[in-house]
Amino acid sequence: MNTMKKSVDLLILHASELITLQGFSEKPAIGEEMKKLQIIKDGAVAIENGRIVDVGKSSEMTEKYTAEEIILAKNKVVLPSFIDSHTHLIFAGSREEELTLKLEGVGYLEILKRGGGILKTVRETRKASIDDLVKEGKIRLDTMLKHGVTTVEAKSGYGLNVEDEIKMLEAYKKLDEQHVVDVIPTLLAAHAIPEEYKDDPDSYVNIIIEEIIPKVAERKLAKFNDVFVEKNVFTIEQGRRILLAGKEYGLIPKIHADEIHCLGGAELAAEVGAISADHLARASDNGIKMLAEKGVIGVLLPTAPMVLMDYTFPDARKMIKTGVPIAIASDFNPNCWVENLQVPMFMATYFLKMTPAEVITAVTINAAHAIGLAHEIGSISVGKKADIVILDIPTHYWLNYKFGVNLVNIVIKNGRIVVEEGKIKE
Ligand SMILES: [Zn+2]
Known part of the structure; x- marks a missing residue:
């Protein structure tokens, strides 16, 4: 021819x-x-x-x-x-000393009670400048890219006040502009109760609803609005208020659901029309059924039960059988410093019993759906x-x-x- x-x-x-x-x-x-x-x-x-x-x-x-x-x-x-659909990409400092505590049997929620965990990272992130955060973020994105990831969902949540939550999201905006990897920002002001509100969490919830969400939406700094619903963190009722308030401003709900305790996070995700429910290690049968009915993506994070050292993994087989669309993500954060998505991918096979084909679907097209980008990637x-x-x-x-x-x-x-x-x- x-x-x-x-x-x-x-x-x-x-x-x-x-x-x-x-x-x-x-x-x-x-x-x-x-x-x-x-x-x-x-x-x-x-x-x-x-x-x-x-x-x-x-x-x-x-x-x-x-x-x-x-x-x-x-x-x-x-x-x-690959698409990493759940990360806490930028933060200041590190928490390597907590690994030893965990090995001595001190639990995650106990570390948090002692002012460690997220709260330590919050103290350090509040002190950091946007440029500090961007610089650290670039190094991490480079490694993620080398391991095949070209789009990353990234959450705030180490500021826990108006100014520092916005600072984190501004850093993501800069990072997205400066790095070849696409960074899709999520507001996670409801990541922990800040120390200054530990006796009055509802006042912090009000700040999220009345100040942080409107400002973030006005400046178009986030696509999603996420809540950590968990014992000693945010209740189902607080989570519902925050997610519905975000929806009013066009922020799409996501939830850290049923990770350490079964509180009905999966059910809440289905109820508020969340795009994804993440973790789900202890999701109820009814919650799983509701996720399937509403087409909510279950973003499973097999590294999380490992770093928590409780080894209760989400029941991926049951979820797949029930018809929940599954994505696999890294949950990169200072308690789970994994910049290589291939680690949760192989864990998904050995701990969640997912086949290589299912894992590929879970880090490509289903992950794209989990961040609302399936029409593009x-x-x-x-x-x-x-x-x-x-x-x-x-x-x-x-x-x-x-x-x-x-x-x-x-x-x-x-x-x-x-x-x-x-x-x-x-
Ligand atoms: Zn997370």
């Missing part, structure tokens, strides 16, 4: 498996669908102006396209790059952003079978190669 080939910016050819995950952009994958990766063997992708313009078999795509830059992905798996579909990762494994069955090393060979963000051979390209 001698017809003119169309020239594109970038062509990926001969992927042993091209995992497209097409068909779930409108609605997340549930139940058996979570195993349907929509694989093209010897697959190819054409990229132009940062977007995916064609997808198909290499034999057909080489007839149609030529490109200045061609990646040969022989013996490699090509899939949508999460699958290799024509028109979507060319956010793609190439893994150095011959089939997706090797994911989580081979673990403990970075499987990433190449990361493409907005159609540009940004990581190659484990290094960030300048």
Whole structure:
């Protein structure tokens, strides 16, 4: 054939498996669908102006396209790059001394009572400048990117007052502008009761509702509004008030639900129309049923029970069977310093009994749904952003079978190669 080939910016050819995950952009994958990766063997992708313009078999795509830059992905798996849909990305300081306390049997809520945990990070974050926070954030995003993540949801929650919650969200805005990884901001003013309100938590709830939410919404600093509903933190009733108040201002609800105690967080997520309910280690059967009925994404964080050392993992099998769309995320925070999403991914297989295919769905298209971006990212579909990762494994069955090393060979963000051979390209 001698017809003119169309020239594109970038062509990926001969992927042993091209995992497209097409068909779930409108609605997340549930139940058996979570195993349907929509694989093209010897697959190819054409990229132009940062977007995916064609997808198909290499034999057909080489007839149609030529490109200045061609990646040969022989013996490699090509899939949508990873989305970390639950992180507490920026904070000041660190809490390595708490690891020893935990090993001595001191629980998370006890550490919090002693003024440690979140409250220690709050004291340090209040002292930090926006630039300090951005600087730390960049280092973390670089590592996340090297491990295949190109979009990160990131929560505030270490300011716990008007000024410092806004400072954190301003830092996320700067970080998003300055770093190739997309940062999707969530207001989590309801992360803990600040020390100065420990005897009057309702007054702090009022500040969140009357001051923080309106100011954050007015300055468009957050897309989501999140609450940590937990014993000694925020009650169901306080959570409901905060989430409904946020909704009035266009902030989409998310919940830290049923992590350490079963308080009905999953039920609340379904009731208020949350986009996701996160953690769910102790969600009730009724809560799980309600999440499935309302299509709320269950964002599961397998590192959390591990760092809490209570080892009660969410029942992913039951949730998948019931029809809850599942995402897997890192829960990166000062109590869980994991910058490599492949760690929770392999934990999801060994502790939540999720297959490699289900895990892939949970960190791509379903994670995109958890942050309201499934129309833009999460699958290799024509028109979507060319956010793609190439893994150095011959089939997706090797994911989580081979673990403990970075499987990433190449990361493409907005159609540009940004990581190659484990290094960030300048
Ligand atoms: Zn969290």
